[in-house]
Amino acid sequence: MFDQFDPAEDKMLQVIDNNGKVISKELMPDLSDEEMVKLYKEMLFVRTLDFMIVSYQRQGRVYTYPPNIGQEAIGVAAGAVLRHEDWLVPAFREMGAWLAKGVTMKEIFMFNMGFEEGLKFTEANHILPFSVPIASQLIHGAGIGYAIKYQKKDEVAMAFVGDGGTSEGDFHEALNFAGVWKVPVIFVIQNNQYAISVPVKMQTASINLAVKSVAYGIRGLKVDGNDIFAMLAAFRYAHEYARKEQQAVLIEAVTYRKGAHTTSDDPTKYRTTDEEKEWDKKDPLRRMKLFLEKKKLWSDAEEERVTEEYKKEIDRQFMETEETVQYPLEDALKYTYAEMPQDLRDQQIEHEKFLQWKNARK
Amino acid sequence: MKAMNIVNAVNDALDIKLTEDKNVVVYGEDAGFEGGVFRVTEGLQKKHGVERVFDSPLAESGIAGTAVGMAAAGLRPVIEMQFCGFIYPAFNQIISHITRMHNRSRGNYKMSIVIRLPYGGGINALEHHSESMEAIFAHIPGLKVVVPSTPHDAKGLLISAIESDDPVLFLEPKRIYRAIKQEVSEEKFSVPIGKAKVLSQGTDVTVVAYGAMIREVQKAMVMAKEAGYSVELIDLRTIYPLDKETISASVKKTGRIVFVGEEPRSFGVGSEIMALANEEAFLHLEAPPKRVAAFDVIVPYPRGEHHYMITPDKIFYEIERTIKF
Numbered sequence: 001m002f003d004q005f006d007p008a009e010d011k012m013l014q015v016i017d018n019n020g021k022v023i024s025k026e027l028m029p030d031l032s033d034e035e036m037v038k039l040y041k042e043m044l045f046v047r048t049l050d051f052m053i054v055s056y057q058r059q060g061r062v063y064t065y066p067p068n069i070g071q072e073a074i075g076v077a078a079g080a081v082l083r084h085e086d087w088l089v090p091a092f093r094e095m096g097a098w099l100a101k102g103v104t105m106k107e108i109f110m111f112n113m114g115f116e117e118g119l120k121f122t123e124a125n126h127i128l129p130f131s132v133p134i135a136s137q138l139i140h141g142a143g144i145g146y147a148i149k150y151q152k153k154d155e156v157a158m159a160f161v162g163d164g165g166t167s168e169g170d171f172h173e174a175l176n177f178a179g180v181w182k183v184p185v186i187f188v189i190q191n192n193q194y195a196i197s198v199p200v201k202m203q204t205a206s207i208n209l210a211v212k213s214v215a216y217g218i219r220g221l222k223v224d225g226n227d228i229f230a231m232l233a234a235f236r237y238a239h240e241y242a243r244k245e246q247q248a249v250l251i252e253a254v255t256y257r258k259g260a261h262t263t264s265d266d267p268t269k270y271r272t273t274d275e276e277k278e279w280d281k282k283d284p285l286r287r288m289k290l291f292l293e294k295k296k297l298w299s300d301a302e303e304e305r306v307t308e309e310y311k312k313e314i315d316r317q318f319m320e321t322e323e324t325v326q327y328p329l330e331d332a333l334k335y336t337y338a339e340m341p342q343d344l345r346d347q348q349i350e351h352e353k354f355l356q357w358k359n360a361r362k
Numbered sequence: 363m364k365a366m367n368i369v370n371a372v373n374d375a376l377d378i379k380l381t382e383d384k385n386v387v388v389y390g391e392d393a394g395f396e397g398g399v400f401r402v403t404e405g406l407q408k409k410h411g412v413e414r415v416f417d418s419p420l421a422e423s424g425i426a427g428t429a430v431g432m433a434a435a436g437l438r439p440v441i442e443m444q445f446c447g448f449i450y451p452a453f454n455q456i457i458s459h460i461t462r463m464h465n466r467s468r469g470n471y472k473m474s475i476v477i478r479l480p481y482g483g484g485i486n487a488l489e490h491h492s493e494s495m496e497a498i499f500a501h502i503p504g505l506k507v508v509v510p511s512t513p514h515d516a517k518g519l520l521i522s523a524i525e526s527d528d529p530v531l532f533l534e535p536k537r538i539y540r541a542i543k544q545e546v547s548e549e550k551f552s553v554p555i556g557k558a559k560v561l562s563q564g565t566d567v568t569v570v571a572y573g574a575m576i577r578e579v580q581k582a583m584v585m586a587k588e589a590g591y592s593v594e595l596i597d598l599r600t601i602y603p604l605d606k607e608t609i610s611a612s613v614k615k616t617g618r619i620v621f622v623g624e625e626p627r628s629f630g631v632g633s634e635i636m637a638l639a640n641e642e643a644f645l646h647l648e649a650p651p652k653r654v655a656a657f658d659v660i661v662p663y664p665r666g667e668h669h670y671m672i673t674p675d676k677i678f679y680e681i682e683r684t685i686k687f
Contacts, residue, residue, distance in 0.1 A: 087435075128467070140431035141431060143427065143435075147431065180419055335469055342606075
């Protein structure tokens, strides 16, 4: 597969076209009808959840939020490939993968409501918290890869970054360390065309982003990130390769951030509606839906019914979260150190004396 | 017991932890095959294997960042930054992840990472090889900052640092790497993080110092003794968390305090010691707390470094001024 889609020749792995028609039958991943519907429903769930969180943000019930809309296929395909024991090193826009790893909706809500508690991921195995400093988390992926190899475990780490992140030094250090150490890490670039307002052509003079793998002696693959079958095929292949060969892989998933960078951003300022319309045709849900409809596996009626169910459940859990969360003073202080220094304890005691005084004045 | 200098003591501590804990790995630039530019890790790769003691690519952010991943996966990496002035590319990983992952994951991931950092001046080195910027790191929530001044403490503190569930910046005073030999137990022992040590009892003035400055203060104390002054010397050993109890008890006893450090004076470790003396022992003070520290400048190149370094006679001069105030 790596030779067939050599990034140096700027080839891109695709399985279905914009109308959901299979164009590379031999690359179609082995999936039952039920599995296909499940994948679609997972993308639909991510889109619905995403939409709901944006609306909660507009209502002032959560803080700044980076939407996933348009990029659902990548996270969902990653989630379908990662096993319980595999590691996920997220950036912050791969919700399908978080959910598959076991991150709960309530945790996602808590995080967006402003509680670190949402990053505890109590029910998920081997996932790091979301990472804001761009590309810095990729190096953690390389370190996890070293630990996997050192401990002789049958695990793979998958680490995410955006197109803008490929300009950071840490992107290059991560690929270099993983290449030199020969560790099972899949680096995934979600190339959604923009780093906030800056287009990808202003990040690099390379013909694509996957080709950067060549310099680090690892294999690379450019994939249609809006084609869930292509993403699944690429991830399955890369996962097997990373495990068996104990080597790192770089995957560029070509996609489009249909929404804003975050709820604080206004993309109409830096891109045209013509461009947006062009990418609407490549929407990952639309393409898979057309595919499923042709196979009579999905319908508008089904979509409407399922979406309503999702919305009800999402809203129920959101309201439950709103009612139960609290942030006592202790939570702000007790996690900075595993072993809390006496001086910090003294600071807490001093502050509590103030609080007592304050309460007595009321 | 065996005669050891600080280089031997650090090597011995690493050897003991590598032997007893398979999760300990040691790496950095030249830290593997060659044993580091100061030969601190010499022989460890041969004894423990290339998977456990190794050379990394020449990239400090990569070294610090991979340690985050390793610690998350249950290892206890001990990483070496070759010189104090080379740590800055790793600063983002230290301040954004190493010191935050425990808090961010609500205790899910412990960052048992030791960053070894040869620091300090007085060795006629090139630029970037002589600085003493520990205050920058002591200011970061989530980090513990340790600095031994003797072979015994170097060994015991490093063992504590490796066993700590919090990340530790372990400063090694390279000026005295081989200057002091001491009989040190070959057995495993630890020196607790967060505990200062009173090296000499005295009644006239408290002097607080750490690392390579301890030896300079001890030279000044010979002059002080001749002049009839009784100096109490405290070796901080840990910068953060600061042992406030030991310092304030001493200042309450002597009524005077002089801090000695080779760091730039403003907003430094010394500033924190001054604040502590004022906050905790104000009514006991007989003289203003005094900092003897370096200028707020870049460490001069070797021919000018003597203008910068803190010397015993300068320390004595300030001790006397404080006592006579």
